[in-house]
Amino acid sequence: AQSVTQLGSHVSVSEGALVLLRCNYSSSVPPYLFWYVQYPNQGLQLLLKYTTGATLVKGINGFEAEFKKSETSFHLTKPSAHMSDAAEYFCAVSGQGAQKLVFGQGTRLTINP
Amino acid sequence: ETGVTQTPRHLVMGMTNKKSLKCEQHLGHNAMYWYKQSAKKPLELMFVYNFKEQTENNSVPSRFSPECPNSSHLFLHLHTLQPEDSALYLCASSHQLAGDTGELFFGEGSRLTVL
Numbered sequence: 001a002q003s004v005t006q007l008g009s010h011v012s013v014s015e016g017a018l019v020l021l022r023c024n025y026s027s028s029v030p031p032y033l034f035w036y037v038q039y040p041n042q043g044l045q046l047l048l049k050y051t052t053g054a055t056l057v058k059g060i061n062g063f064e065a066e067f068k069k070s071e072t073s074f075h076l077t078k079p080s081a082h083m084s085d086a087a088e089y090f091c092a093v094s095g096q097g098a099q100k101l102v103f104g105q106g107t108r109l110t111i112n113p
Numbered sequence: 114e115t116g117v118t119q120t121p122r123h124l125v126m127g128m129t130n131k132k133s134l135k136c137e138q139h140l141g142h143n144a145m146y147w148y149k150q151s152a153k154k155p156l157e158l159m160f161v162y163n164f165k166e167q168t169e170n171n172s173v174p175s176r177f178s179p180e181c182p183n184s185s186h187l188f189l190h191l192h193t194l195q196p197e198d199s200a201l202y203l204c205a206s207s208h209q210l211a212g213d214t215g216e217l218f219f220g221e222g223s224r225l226t227v228l
Contacts (some may be wrong), residue, residue: 042221043117043119043205043219043220043222044203044205044219099161099169100158100210101211101217103155105154
């Protein structure tokens with residue numbers, strides 16, 4: 001069985017500040033981990049993913065995430081927030097042989113000018 | 114056209130109406146999905162189709178009836194819905210079942226309001 005917990009349903013940061021969105025997972029098989037972003041009135045789009053190999057993965061729009069097996073975490077970061085980053089972010093987990101993704105409940109990111 | 118297209122984008126219906134949501138993907142993918150997105154709740158997977166065959170029905174009430182005539186088209190037929198069914202319904206596709214690759218391509222959703 002797999003599950004995802006996103007800590008904080010709402011995160012607010014100032015423009016130019018560090019963005020940190022937290023994700024912890026549970027998986028009975030080696031996990032594949034994903035971050036999706038949903039802008040207002042749109043569907044979700046893949047931001048980045050970890051399957052195997054390098055544990056620090058880079059995605060679009062300057063975001064990156066690090067897979068930490070010992071902490072069962074896959075936190076999303078961006079060094080400097082931009083107003084256009086305001087959106088909802090979803091962490092998801094699957095694994096080899098899994099037939100579906102399991103999504104977290106989402107974190108709404110607000111950027112203050 | 115490219116990507117995943119959903120119609121209509123907005124739908125208002127009464128509890129006795131029958132309506133359908135349509136999803137079309139132009140990506141050559143083999144798997145298609147319906148998700149329900151309600152306020153303050155996680156994304157709920159409803160149905161999965163792989164090569165036109167339903168592989169998952171996530172205990173969805175029978176008032177939601179999916180149809181997948183081919184790998185490019187997916188419908189969600191709606192009848193005698195309840196107000197709590199009001200939500201954003203998202204269609205997605207993937208090259209193969211998403212568990213391994215995780216790369217789903219989503220449409221923009223159909224916002225359903227049930228009066």
